[in-house]
Amino acid sequence: MSKKRLGYVLGALLAVSFAGAAQGGIDMKDPNVSHHDRESIRKGAEHFAQYCMGCHSVEYLRYDRVAEDTGMGEEWIEDKLIFDDDIEHHEQMISPMDPEDGENWFGIEPPDLSMTTRVHGEDWVYTFLHAYFKDEDAAVGFDNWIQEGTSMPHVLAHLQGTPKPVHDDDGNLVDIEVSGDGEMSRREYEAMTAELTAFLAYAAEPIRADRERMGIWVILFLLVMTTVFYLLYKEYWRELKKQ
Numbered sequence: 001m002s003k004k005r006l007g008y009v010l011g012a013l014l015a016v017s018f019a020g021a022a023q024g025g026i027d028m029k030d031p032n033v034s035h036h037d038r039e040s041i042r043k044g045a046e047h048f049a050q051y052c053m054g055c056h057s058v059e060y061l062r063y064d065r066v067a068e069d070t071g072m073g074e075e076w077i078e079d080k081l082i083f084d085d086d087i088e089h090h091e092q093m094i095s096p097m098d099p100e101d102g103e104n105w106f107g108i109e110p111p112d113l114s115m116t117t118r119v120h121g122e123d124w125v126y127t128f129l130h131a132y133f134k135d136e137d138a139a140v141g142f143d144n145w146i147q148e149g150t151s152m153p154h155v156l157a158h159l160q161g162t163p164k165p166v167h168d169d170d171g172n173l174v175d176i177e178v179s180g181d182g183e184m185s186r187r188e189y190e191a192m193t194a195e196l197t198a199f200l201a202y203a204a205e206p207i208r209a210d211r212e213r214m215g216i217w218v219i220l221f222l223l224v225m226t227t228v229f230y231l232l233y234k235e236y237w238r239e240l241k242k243q
Helices: 003-014 038-052 063-069 074-081 099-106 116-120 122-128 186-204 208-242
Strands: 058-062 132-134 142-144 163-167 173-178
Touching: 038 063, 038 074, 038 186, 058 063, 058 186, 063 074, 116 122, 116 186, 122 186, 132 163, 132 173
Parallel strands: none
Antiparallel strands: 132 142, 163 173
């Protein structure tokens, strides 16, 4: 394996997990996303640009590719995705953060998220966004149930509300309760994070929807040709038996 490819793999393994080992005890939530839902992917791209791209990149995507795949135009790119006049539409979606600044602030360079769902799965990413809880002892003021010791701040806390931990008599974390002080209702936050997950799933494999659509036609073609060949086979042997 080349050093460059090895670097991509190691970078993907760091995606989303800023530090700490995954912690059990929480059920994975299903975001119920579809790779064919262009509207959800479009909204997710807007959420990513607004809330995530200050630290994270998805370097395998270009702005104009996202616009093309979601049926949007150049005006949408400029209004919703690009906040710097010096960035061109054909450029990769790279965070403006200096990697050294990220390492100084968080203890580790914020990883590229292009392959996040390929490494962890869509349910893990969606659950991660719902697994934060308030922790005054944590460096960023929050910890995460499935990623203990995370260095990633809960940047969506103002939307979700303040998630507070619930412990049993032995001090084990058993649940998270969210106060009603967020800008979004529970359903709105669930929808927003599902859209964000849909975009990250798309970022990991932009061609997946086309591949699946093409796969259906290939299967139908094979079924038709199999039927034709079977009928030819029967006809061929029927003629041979007459001789």
